[in-house]
Amino acid sequence: MGRRATPEVNAGSMADIAFLLLIFFLVTTTIEKDKGIARQLPPIEPPTEEPPLIKQKNLFIVNVNKDDQLLVEDELMQLKDLKQAAIEFLDNGGAPAGSPEYCSYCKGKRSPSSSDNPDKAVISVQNDRLTSYKMYIAVQNELVAAYNHLRDRESERLYGWKFTDVSRAINEGTFQGNEEAAKEKLEVIQKLFPLKLSEAEPKTKAQ
Amino acid sequence: MSKFKKKKGGEIPAVNTASLPDIVFMLLFFFMVVTVLRDTDLLVKNELPKADQVEKLKKDRAVFIYAGKPSSRYQDKFGTEGRVQIGDKYTDISNIGLALEEARRKLRPELQDKVYVALKVDGETNTGLVSDIKQVLRERNLLKIMYITTPGNELVSN
Numbered sequence: 001m002g003r004r005a006t007p008e009v010n011a012g013s014m015a016d017i018a019f020l021l022l023i024f025f026l027v028t029t030t031i032e033k034d035k036g037i038a039r040q041l042p043p044i045e046p047p048t049e050e051p052p053l054i055k056q057k058n059l060f061i062v063n064v065n066k067d068d069q070l071l072v073e074d075e076l077m078q079l080k081d082l083k084q085a086a087i088e089f090l091d092n093g094g095a096p097a098g099s100p101e102y103c104s105y106c107k108g109k110r111s112p113s114s115s116d117n118p119d120k121a122v123i124s125v126q127n128d129r130l131t132s133y134k135m136y137i138a139v140q141n142e143l144v145a146a147y148n149h150l151r152d153r154e155s156e157r158l159y160g161w162k163f164t165d166v167s168r169a170i171n172e173g174t175f176q177g178n179e180e181a182a183k184e185k186l187e188v189i190q191k192l193f194p195l196k197l198s199e200a201e202p203k204t205k206a207q
Numbered sequence: 208m209s210k211f212k213k214k215k216g217g218e219i220p221a222v223n224t225a226s227l228p229d230i231v232f233m234l235l236f237f238f239m240v241v242t243v244l245r246d247t248d249l250l251v252k253n254e255l256p257k258a259d260q261v262e263k264l265k266k267d268r269a270v271f272i273y274a275g276k277p278s279s280r281y282q283d284k285f286g287t288e289g290r291v292q293i294g295d296k297y298t299d300i301s302n303i304g305l306a307l308e309e310a311r312r313k314l315r316p317e318l319q320d321k322v323y324v325a326l327k328v329d330g331e332t333n334t335g336l337v338s339d340i341k342q343v344l345r346e347r348n349l350l351k352i353m354y355i356t357t358p359g360n361e362l363v364s365n
Contacts, residue, residue: 011228018231025238034269034325035261036355044345064334080362129335136334137256137354138361144260171263199341 037140039197057113058120060089064139066130079138086146090118090193105154105192118150119191124198143197150193155185163189250292251275256330257359264325264353268318270310272303274336275329289329289336300339304347324352 062082063071070077072085092114093106103117115121123143127136151163166182169175175182252275273292277285291298293306311322324344328337344352 014228015224015231018228018235022231022235022238025235025242029238029242034264034266034353034355035358036264036325036353037258037260038262038323038351038353041341041345041350041352043348043350127334127338129333129338131334132330133328133332133334133337134256134330134361136337137258137330137356140354141258141260141356141361148260168262 037137037144039199042198054122055116055120057094058115058122060086060115060121060123062123062125062139062143064125064127064131064135066128068132068135070139079135079142082139082142083146083149086123086143087149089115089123090121090146091150092121093117105157107153118193122196122198140197144195147193147195151189154192155189158189159185248295249273250278250281250295250297251290252278252329252331253327254330255327255355255357257361258354258356259358259360261356261358262353264323264355268314268321269323269325269353270307270314271325271327272307272340273327274340275332289332291336291340300343303340303343307344307347307349322349322351324349325355326352327355 061071061073065071070079070082072082077085088108091106091108093103093108093110093116094112094114095101095103095116096112101116101120106117108114125136125139125143127139148164155161155163155166163186166175167186170179170182170186251273253273254275271293275289276282276287277290277297285297291300291303293303294310298306307324311319314322326337326340341352344350
């Protein structure tokens with residue numbers, strides 16, 4: 001009967017060790033969630049092909065110079081006014097009633113000198129090589145905001161929810177309900193206001 | 208002789224800390240799982256511009272391009288002109304294509320066709336450099352890009 005009971009391992013310092021590891025991982029963790037503005041670059045066209053002609057009135061030219069100043073349709077503009085100007089241009093719906101290009105859902109001024117309909121309207125961003133990237137992104141951001149504003153408006157009118165909310169929910173996988181049907185509806189809205197942002201290559205001095 | 212001893216005095220019993228290691232371990236495992244150790248060393252200054260109309264980047268199908276001024280400790284050697292970094296080293300504009308191809312091959316095979324090029328460019332960089340990168344991407348037929356930004360708005364902060 002001389003068996004000794006094995007002594008229990010002292011687990012008192014376990015917490016300390018675990019804490020040490022915990023603190024290490026706490027410090028090194030960077031929960032990175034990269035977000036950004038997605039773009040599709042135009043493929044390189046064969047040089048023989050003529051670029052499609054766009055009527056002057058369907059073109060909204062945003063020019064950013066090397067000092068980060070904005071020239072919108074030949075007028076100097078502040079960045080904060082750009083979104084509204086872009087919305088007015090896209091939403092104009094200048095094609096006369098009855099013509100095949102008539103835009104029934106546009107709520108703009110219907111000025112004949114501005115864009116025919118959102119499908120025809122093209123926003124062209126031209127920038128100098130010395131434009132700062134910060135300004136470039138800010139301009140892109142405002143233009144996307146203009147599109148999102150109009151898409152939200154149309155999706156609220158047609159379906160009663162906001163385009164941006166639903167597309168974000170689907171992207172994050174938190175959407176409740178029929179995802180396929182919602183995606184189809186998103187596409188309908190996208191067709192109403194297709195994102196037509198042309199990024200010209202910056203003009204070289206030689207041209 | 209009573210069977211039930213009376214409690215000695217009215218002292219407050221010590222808090223039982225036996226479950227403390229368990230709690231700490233749970234936290235530890237959480238952080239171990241979510242931790243992504245940085246695999247690339249930044250050689251360039253990288254203060255991203257602000258934007259709020261953003262989408263999420265799907266990380267499993269992205270290759271990263273960094274661009275900006277060389278960080279202060281590299282400026283003696285590489286100057287202050289904007290430079291491009293892919294992976295762990297500076298890359299020339301003309302070599303971007305090859306470096307990207309290399310980075311793309313590390314992705315999962317089924318995602319290699321859906322690759323997104325994530326541009327992490329410093330806000331102070333000239334847009335000319337970005338245009339050069341975009342031109343190379345077009346030649347390489349890597350047409351899906353994403354300008355990575357930080358949350359915020361340029362208008363509000365100014």
